[in-house]
Amino acid sequence: MKETLIQQAEIFVSDLFERQLSPKNYYHNIEHTRNVIDTVMLLAKMENCTAHDTLLLQLAAWFHDTGYVKVDDGHEVESVGIVHQFMKDASLSESDLSTVEQLILVTKIGEEPKTLLQKIIKDADCAHVASEDFIEISDRLRLELKYKKEEEISELDWLKQNKEFIFKHKFYTTFAQVKLQPKKEMNAYELQKKINKIEKKKANKSGSQKVGRGVETMYRVTLRNHMTLSGIADSKANILLSVNAIILSVALSNLVPKLDNASNSFLVYPTLVLLIFTVSAIVLSVISTRPNVSSTNVVTRDMIKANKTNILFFGNFYKMTLEDFEWGIDYLKENEDKLYSSLTKDLYYLGLVLERKYRLLRLTYTVFMVGIIVSALTFIISYHYLVTVK
Template identity: 35%
Template structure:
């Protein structure tokens, strides 16, 4: 008979340890999982009529195999070994048995090779979930854990495929486990395969629907493009009108100043000759109007965005075959082929329209930036002219 007092004490110790130190975010690797592993280990061991000493080692290893989760998620087995060793050493447990327990714990690490029957039993008990009807529910708990602690996120299809691959890659190592879980494991594999296929079909159907929706122009899409183009054209017209206004206003002011200063026989011309200080406000006004009109002219100046194109680059996102600044750079034959391709592929059509809108916006940004500079210079010039004129008169 194994030492039931020590096993009970170990179970209480693990329960208290998990209660006080295990994160509540561990929804899979918690006390419930550990308790079920202990239970399965005992039941699988019955098929071998193990000696009491071996059963004791197996059960103690089952209790401690996941205790390392209290401090780390990855490579928790090493931490579990340290915790088990500390507890059993304090209980004056034989060192050679502690080593066997630690070997069993390390055997539960993914990819480890087992060397003893006790290790095989514990590993089978640890993965017994794959041969139960509750597999799919508990697998979702593991998925949550991985998202929290490992940062691994899966779509439903990715998770279904991962779980199917896992079920197909693992197998029970002991005969009792095979007899007990193989039937349900086969059902789980089939269910998971069916689920994966359904999700795959749904994904393909959704992708096909998205392609069809994009390939067939919808009223909302057409309205959006039409509205955007109209807005850009209206804004461009407003910018040009504002630029023309600034050009006309500044041109008139400069003409008046130049005319009066050039007429030496006029009263104003004579006055300026006798009082050169008055030339300061006039000079300021002339300089600022000149700068303002230059900015306005540059803003109103036609701007064409163009690229050096190659036939093999006609599908680039930066290329817009609908804009003359682009297509006039390529031979007629290449342009015709490109347009035929666009008419066949709505993706390409939308891409060209989107590119056109982008560069229209870029042109508008430059227009309004230059207009703002022009208006600002004009405003500052008027203020400085008035101030300097008042100062000159006051003297």
């Protein structure tokens, strides 16, 4: 009779949940019910309950959350109504039915158990606080509340609610107090660690926002200025390159063909001077705009931790694997001091590149200017010498 009744209860509740329970019940579902039953069986055995008392506990455990198919608040009362409906054809005395009712009703939050059976089902219903999967189970309850109440619950708020619940919760049976209480305290410790970590992260983020906006603006503006100056340098180099290329092409097409005539011998030296300075200016323009990729060794995680490299510059990270590069970026995001240090290095090396570009650009302009003057003077002197000789 006992096994048949329990099997019927399992079939009835499983079918009821499958047909009528909301899919939003991520926590209060058949899985939770089965977990409560398993814990009830364990506690009943440890507390030396009779077979009959164990039967009543199993029935109450199967039906204690069935009221969720109708309502959330006050589902315990609805669960009692459903168990009455199931028990119509069952040969259960009024006294036993009343016991099952009281066992279901005592699972309500805030209700204090009085009998041993009530203590057992009360402990079983909240045994998840001592589970190794407490955080995962708690997250399922958070999802259920989120979708049913249609409001977001932040991770920090939820962890604090769980901490408060565990602080107020207590086990009633001897076995739970001895075996489950230590695990619950460990979960409370893990909860506090998570809370501290999130609060520390928020505090750091808040502090960074207060004092970091000006710093971030400084880096942003300075980097933009560096890039603008680099663009200006490249533009100037391209202008010089184009002008000298035109001068070279004109000289080669108009002056050089005339040098094989003896009457134009006075043009040899001026043309040679012009070509030397023009080619020199072209070479310097090319050198000033020629890209230079670092030949550094492969960057390692230890180098990033030791702040010996800057992976924000492609010349450093192009030899890294994608996995190491992603790790490095995540490491910088979690360590703002290293992040700002990398940005500082980026500014510094961009400055070195700019210094080289502008130094070569200045030299190129000087060569171009001197070349034009010297070439012009050479043409004048050569022509004057030709006229004087004649």
